[in-house]
Amino acid sequence: MATEAPDRRPAAAGPPGRPSARASSRALAANLALSAASIVLVLGLAEGLCRLFDREPPPRPVASYITVWNDGEFYTVKSAATGWPPWEDYNRDGMRDREHALGKPPGAWRVMVLGDSVTLGYGLRPEQAFPQVLQDLLDARGLGAEVFNVAFSGWSTRQERIAYERIGRKYHPDDVLVAVCLNDIPEIHNNLTRPPAWVRALYARSALARTLVGARRHEIHDVEELFAQPESPTVRDAFARFAAELRALRAEVTGDGARFGVVVFPFRLQVAPGARAPVVQARIAALCAAEHIPVLDLLSSLRALGDDGFLDYDHLSAAGARLVAEVLAESPLLDAAGRETVAVAPAAGGAAGGVPAAQWIARLRAADAATRIAAARALGTTSAEAATAVPALTRALGDADPSVRAAVAWALGGYGPAAAPAIPALTDALRDMQPSLRAGAAHTLGATGAAARNAAPALVPLLADPAEEVRWRAEDALVSIGPDPRTCLPLLIPLVAERSGPGRGPAAAVIGRMGPSAAAAVPVLTAALEDARADVRWKAAWALGQIGAEARGAVPALIAMARDPEVGWHALDALGAIGPEARAAVPMLIASLGDASSNVRWRATLALGHIGPDGREAAALLARLLRDPADNVRLAAAHALGRVDPPLEAAARALAQALRGDADSRVRAAAAVSLARLPGGVERTLDALLAAARDPDPLVRADAVRALARATPTPAVSAVLGQALQDGDAGVRAEAARAARGHRTR
DSSP states (O other): OOOOOOOOSOOOSSSTTOOOHHHHHHHHHHHHHHHHHHHHHHHHHHHHHHHHHOOOOOOOOOOTTSOOOTTOSOOOOOOSOOSSSTTSOOOTTSOSSOOOOSSOOTTOEEEEEEESHHHHTTTSOGGGSHHHHHHHHHHHTTOOEEEEEEEOTTOOHHHHHHHIIIIIGGGOOSEEEEEEETTHHHHHHHHHTOOOHHHHHHHHHOHHHHHHHOGGGGOOOOTHHHHHOTTSHHHHHHHHHHHHHHHHHHHHHHHTTOEEEEEEEOOGGGGSTTOOOOHHHHHHHHHHHHHTOOEEEOHHHHHTTGGGGBSSSSOBOHHHHHHHHHHHHHSTTTTOGGGOSSOOOOEETTEETTBOHHHHHHHTTOSSHHHHHHHHHHHHTSOOOHHHHHHHHHHHTTOSSHHHHHHHHHHHHTTGGGGGGGHHHHHHHTTOSOHHHHHHHHHHHHHHGGGGGGGHHHHGGGGGOSSHHHHHHHHHHHHHHOOOHHHHHHHHHHHHHOTTOTTHHHHHHHHHTTGGGGGGGHHHHHHHTTOSSHHHHHHHHHHHHHHGGGGGGGHHHHHHHTTOTTTTHHHHHHHHHHGGGGGGGHHHHHHHTTOSOHHHHHHHHHHHHHHGGGGGGGHHHHHHHTTOSSHHHHHHHHHHHTTSOOOHHHHHHHHHHHHHHOSOHHHHHHHHHHHHHSTTHHHHTHHHHHHHTTOSSHHHHHHHHHHHTTSOOOHHHHHHHHHHTTOSSHHHHHHHHHHHHHHHTO
16 A cells, blocks of 8 residues: 655644744834834934024023022032131031030020021121121020021022921021022022933933923023013912922921021112012012911112122122111011010111110110110110210120120120220120120120230130130130230140030131141140041141141141041041142042042042142043032132143143033133143143133133233234233233233243
8 A cells, every 4th residue: 555755845833824923023123123213214304404493592591690409409518618718617517607506505596597698698707697697686685596597509498498407407496587589489490390411411412302392491591580571481380389398398397386487688680770670579478478477578678778788689798788687686577576674776877766876875874774785785786976885885894784794795896896995894804704795795806806916815715615605706706806826826725635625626716717827736736636526626627727738747637537427528628728748648639539429529629739749640530520520529620630730631631621611611711720820731722722712701711811821922812812802801801911911022
């Protein structure tokens, strides 16, 4: 029987008409690739079309007073010397304020002011900021007040709410005032509506992204926009976000049992004749009324001072800050009068409460102590002639009642240097049993300034006074007076050497003000770097830095202190201030350039720049830091790179890139300065400097023109200098004139 041949055809993979799995995968991949290619093609065509029509003028710049929160939603230096300028002290919370004890003294009245650079006192000495002046005024009234200045440059209501949570709450304030500046409102809007970083990067590179995102439509560019377009969507959104922050802050403060209030500061443009109607203040007032939040609008008060109340667009002058403090001291927001046992007449021109100054002087001899106290306080806040008031108040320092003597001591402080005739009596008052009188006498001696130098030795023991209010007033007074090292240093050194004494930190701080002449204190200051108290450690480090090169013996101890997680960065500052004599710290400083904290990177960079050529091995890392995300780090690197004697080619290339492209004009200007400092740096980067001479920022233009003064005269250089001679900025024109003269004399 014949057998059937086997069927060698491939078996069917599935039902007829259905493709195999492999074929389906190939088809799907092909379709996906085709779709992706189509999307890329469409996006490419769209990008091309957008680039074709991307002919918009340069975006309108956002005013410099509207801060970009580059470091996140909350930031503080946590420093005792910020570096801008470096002589202004900050407490352990990073605030430009004295130290405050966490524990609330019995009967104390704690007033906390939350704000930005206006509250901080930008452009003023620390004691001239309005919260500190308010402290003086309330002290003069014997109210047991403790005023906190919780403020930082660039903060808005968002940061002030976070500051209350992270800093303020732990001190259990009784009253919390949030100081609102008009730029707070656009700041909140611009920063909280910013797209993610990847969208911003795409926006910078893609015309299509710029067309779709339309970022220019979402920004508020200056405070004037709040007045000119009050009902625009962006302004409405800004006020909604501001209101949300204010409500949240109010809820936290009142939930903690404290009173809450709002203080509104005007912009300088509002006190000028013909200024726009204060629609922004009216809107804030309406919001506060709806939310039952007490509010104080300072526009009318500051309008009386006009331009004299301001340093610039919104920062207060010393006179403006004092006026604000006086208004606050009398405001229902604080109800200071309700805390007093005697009536105190408010200041009003040359007489208090309409009473001529002569009558207040007469009342200094009244039988009733309360009347004498009120008279002294009134004289301290009037413009009574010092020639008449100071002798009368000086006599009253001998009053039998200690409360009267204290009021008189504080009142004399209002006359500043004109109170000098009272110095002998005030010096005697430093030994009084009443802390308020000792504090007031110390404050007034400081207010008289250098005239009280002979009283400085009597102030030194008060640095270790049992009363904290006396210690910090004595420290402030000695700083203002400028004590003579020959008479005071021998008294200060034992205070620093006393390991358990409360005067160790204040004495170290005063020694630091003496600079190199305090070299004899280096050993005790070095030992104080290991104190258990953080404030003593950082004040000792700061003092060593102020002594400078003469503190070279402390360098090993400062290197060790740099590892201190709490205040170690103070050691970096001190090493930089010691300068080239701190060369042994270079390896540690180089290691610190990679620290996760921008504060540490910034300070280590500054220190290397001050040490100079001995830090040359850091040059490559400094060049890399010109691309750091933190602007202060880039700024420090731009300066330092010109001081450490770096290899020219790499340094010039990095600085030229920063000069061309850094978003921060300060960094661009510093790059121009460093290129001028480097031998051969100008010739290597001539094109970048020529372009920088046309920079939008006048500071960059001026520094670029100054650098071009070192360039070989060429037609291109001469043309740029000729244009700079016609610049709209006087500083640029002056630099161009100097450069042109230098070229002619070659």
